[in-house]
Amino acid sequence: MIGKLTGVIDSIEDDHLILDVNGVGYLVYCAGNTLASLNINQNLAILIEMIVKEDQLTLYGFTDTSQKKWFKLLQTVQGVGARMALSILGILTPDQLIGAILAQDYNSFKQVSGIGAKLSSRIVNELQNKEGITSLSSGLTNSGSLGKTPNTSISQSQNIVGDALSALSNLGFNRSDAYRVLTEIYNQNNEITLEQLIKQGLSTLGRR
Incomplete structure (x- = not known):
């Protein structure tokens, strides 16, 4: 199995690149935002997820482990294959994914071509209760997910933030x-009232 490739980018197309590794060109499918950040003749070390079917071997490339883990997790949802998962990652970063799922923001997934109301709902509903999901996004693990302290329970924090x-x-x-802002505010003061949380949330979002 191939887990990583290091070489020089020979060419970049709409949905893939050719990576020259010691004279051998590997076709690697990547998310659109990844391809947009790369250049021909650039040295590149890229993580690989290899999918083998009966008569086909396909390589998918990722610039970090979080993106690769999300690629695999998204495919656990019925109706989301490898290409669809890659399309999602081309629109939403890992931080945006966890925020959209925990906030039940179905519209974020509708930005992706081929995803309608039914599939966006399925993605959110199936992934929001996955164990350890917040660990897949380092940007939200500490400040954007609901913590637990001796004075509060996770269910209580979810209720007030949800309201x-x-x-x-x-x-x-x-x-x-809004979810990201509210959880940051709540984690700084878990004794905050609903009215105060809404006011502070409005103030913070209004400045952005």
């Missing part, structure tokens, strides 16, 4: 952005 999230969402704020 505040509904209020801000009804005012037109993006659910993922």
